[in-house]
Amino acid sequence: MILNEHYTLSNGVEIPKLGLGTWEISNDTVAQAVKDAVAIGYRHIDTAQGYGNENGVGEGVRTCGLKRTEIFVTTKLDAATKGYEATVAGIESSLKALDIEYIDLMIIHAPKPWAEYDKEDRYFEGNRETWRALENAYKAGKIRAIGVSNFQVEDIENILSNCSVRPMVNQILTHISNTPKELIAYCQQHNILVEAYSPIAHGELMKNQEVIKMAEKYDVSVPQLAIRYCLELGLLPLAKTANPKNMKSNSQLDFVISADDMEKLKNIEKIKDYGEFSKFPVFWS
Known part of the structure; x- marks a missing residue:
């Protein structure tokens, strides 16, 4: 079962292979979503x-009935946060908001602020200083692993x-349809x-006839095919x-996509319109 499987990060920390994303889940309802998951x-x-x-999220983690060590919690710095201090x-701020003893993984959310996403400045110096602060928090035991998000090769x-x-x-x-x-x-x-993130393309894959046909071939849902x-x-x-129904379905992935079908899926025409989500930089960029 995929929910029992892990990857091992470069520092030896184990991270569950499937995660629950919480973007667009309100603060008022996310605790229950965490407990259901x-x-x-x-x-x-x-x-x-x-x-x-x-x-x-922190409330859900604290009240779900499991020990803190049994749940892997990831959070991300605001994309506009650049610099050491x-x-x-x-x-x-995140430690206080989550109200947990430590963060399992903390990530720089983007190489540049969302409001500057169409600008050329990649904030190299700011990201280096941000990374230095993450390193120090990692060495102090406040964070078990550190990473980045939306970083291209030059940013990495x-x-x-x-x-260090x-x-x-x-x-x-x-x-x-979007595999970099x-x-x-x-x-x-x-x-x-x-x-x-967005492995189902915010539902846009549900409209793709090639993907629907492939899912039918494996007798699975489009989300299950996309996650697999x-x-x-x-x-x-x-x-x-x-x-909860979708959470459970999304974790039922006991099938393997053939090499030939993987190649077909890798080369499906790229989605150009994410509907209402197209306004977000990570989609229009």
Whole structure:
């Protein structure tokens, strides 16, 4: 069962292979979503300062009935947080909001602020200083692993050329019809685990006839096929839902996609319209 399986990060920390994403789940309802997920068997919860629900996620973790050590909690610094002092404050803010003793994984949410996403400045110096603060929190035991998100090769190399602790994770948009093969290969060559957010493309894959037909071939749902696709690539999918029925279905992945079908899925025409989500930089960029 996939919920019992783990990847091992470069520092030896084990991370569950399937995570529950919580973007767009309100702070008022996310605690119940976390508890429902835990009851189903999830042990990996992903949140972010930018989601505005760290407090609710922390409540769910604290009240789910499991020991703190049994749940892997990821959060992300606000994308606008750049620089050493701002990051130190950001780390403390998340620890306070989550109200947990430590964070399992903390990530730089993006190489540049969302409001500057269409600008050329990649904030190299700011990211180096942000990373230095994460390294110090990691060495102090406040965070068990540190990583990045939405980082391209040049952004990662900026960190690698100046760090004392290497990034352990890069969380990026990856799904059937949008598979950044070169970036994934680069991360894997540098022992950086790739986490795939929006593995179902915010539901857009549900409209794709090729994907629907492939799911029917395996007698699975489109979300199950999409999540399994990411796992076949050696990635860690983060499927977002507050619906217990969907949580359970998303974890029922006891099938294997053939090599031929994987190649077909890798080369499906790229989605160009994410509907209402197209307004977000990670989708329009």
